[in-house]
Amino acid sequence: MSGFTETWLSQREPYDHAARSQDLLVALQHWRQGRDALSVVDLGSGTGSNLRALAPVLGGRQSWTLIDYDPSLAAAALVKLRGWATDQGFKHNESASGLSIEGPGFFAAVTCRRADLRQLDALPLAPADLVTGSALLDLVSREWLERLASACRGKALCFALTFDGDLDFDPEDPGDSHLRNAFLRHQAGDKGFGPAMGAQAPGIASAVLREQGHQVSGAASPWRLGPRDQALQSALFEGYIQAAKEIAPEQGSEIDAWFARRSDLLKQGALHVVGHRDLLALPVAP
Secondary structure (H helix, E strand, O other): OOOOHHHHHHHHHHHHHHOOOOHHHHHHHHHHOOOOOEEEEEEOOOOHHHHHHHHHOOOEEEEEEEEEHHHHHHHHHHHHHHHHHHHHHHEEEEEEEEEEEEEEEEEEEHHHHHHHOOOOOHHOOOOOOEEEEEEOOOHHOOOHHHHHHOOOOOOEEEEEEEEEEEEEEEEEOOHHHHHHHHHHHHHEEOOOEEOOOOHHHHHHHHHHHHHHOOEEEEEEOOOOEOHHHHOOOOHHHHHHHHHHHHHOOOOOOOHHHHHHHHHHHOOOOOOOEEEEEEEEEEEEEO
């Protein structure tokens, strides 16, 4: 499986939170009303960004199970959640099983679990009311998603920041289209779950979840990056050229030349849009 570093997850988190669709958050909040304690399973949880984004929105009593394959991220999640709670002025307590956080209008009990997301039968999905994930669906295969959707009948699912293939630069460079095409080909490669859905993930996921009896809503959640976001843009460029070289190693010199030109444009205040879609799938009442 393809993993992410704690540094990268921390760098992107404020952009992820700012980009999330407010309309879908309101719809999720409306779905939650009238329900008692809520059980949430977060897939590919990283350092707990989804919890930080959603727990105050959901409100009430919540139990979160954060699932990631990387044990270092599970440890980092508890550290970051404690820091977040302290910064926000929330009460928090540690226990042998994890952490509890109490803020205005919500109480969340948090446990971290190391598990391989490919082994869906081993994941604690049965008791969940809500299954969440962020920057995940474009990495997995349709077959994996179909199995997940089947296991989540009657549950709500909320997936944020799924890459949709939109990768635009301003000003343009003659090498942009070649770089973009190579990156999109890389995104569709196997990330450990079979052939990845890549940029097709938002559309495929919507169709698959509807087939399993969900009412699906989607909304754009792009990163719109400018002169103040040079650090994130630089990190993205490095990722693009690494992916492009894996797909087209014979074009290494052209890719390096693109990176040099694009880095110069970045210093001059270039703009950069990375397209994402958020998805909310709610069970249809019988």
